[in-house]
Amino acid sequence: MSNLQAQLGDAVKAAMRAGDKPRLATLRMISAAIKQKEVDERRSLEDADVLAILDKMGKQRRESVEQYEAAGRDDLVSAEKAEIAIIGEFLPKALTEAEIDEQIAAAIRETGAESVREMGRVMARLKPQMQGRADMSAVSARVKQQLG
Known part of the structure; x- marks a missing residue:
């Protein structure tokens, strides 16, 4: 069991003790996604795998917020934002714009990439x-801009 999975288990227990049903539902949803991935791949997940799942879940909810705001569904927007906050508790501290640019520049130097066709090597290094x-789609756009 990964460190993140242990933290998640502790958070589920704490939410159960506190009687915080919305938080408990979100934590159980995260646990279910992790378990599903373990069953699908027939292996125990590491922290990097769990981070990828959490990152994907956060991205899905951010997209939902945009759609709900466009539709004027404020009740659903607040629910999605609450889930984003809970998911965010288990993600590492976000990188600043300067840190992202610095890491992109270092990855370009290390891989020797000179054109957009070599972008895959840079992204493989950064991921x-x-x-x-960081939002990997935004990072990808920045890499493309710097290589282009």
Whole structure:
């Protein structure tokens, strides 16, 4: 069991003791997604795998917030934002814009990439360092801009 899974288990127990049903529901949803991935892949997940799941869940909820705001569904927006906050508790501290740019520049230097066609090598280098700490689609756009 990964360290994040242990933290998640402790958070579930604390939410149960506190009687915090909305928080408990979100934590159970996260646990279910992790368990599903373990069953699908027939292996125990490491922290990096759990971070990828949490990152994906956060991204899905941010997209939902945009759609609900466009539709004027403020009740659903607040529920999604609450879930984003709970998911965010288990993600590492987000990188600043300067830190992202610094890591991109270092990855470009290390890989020797000179054009957009070599972007895959740069992204492969960045993903383990940035997973859960930055929006990877935004990072990809920045890499493309710097290589282009």
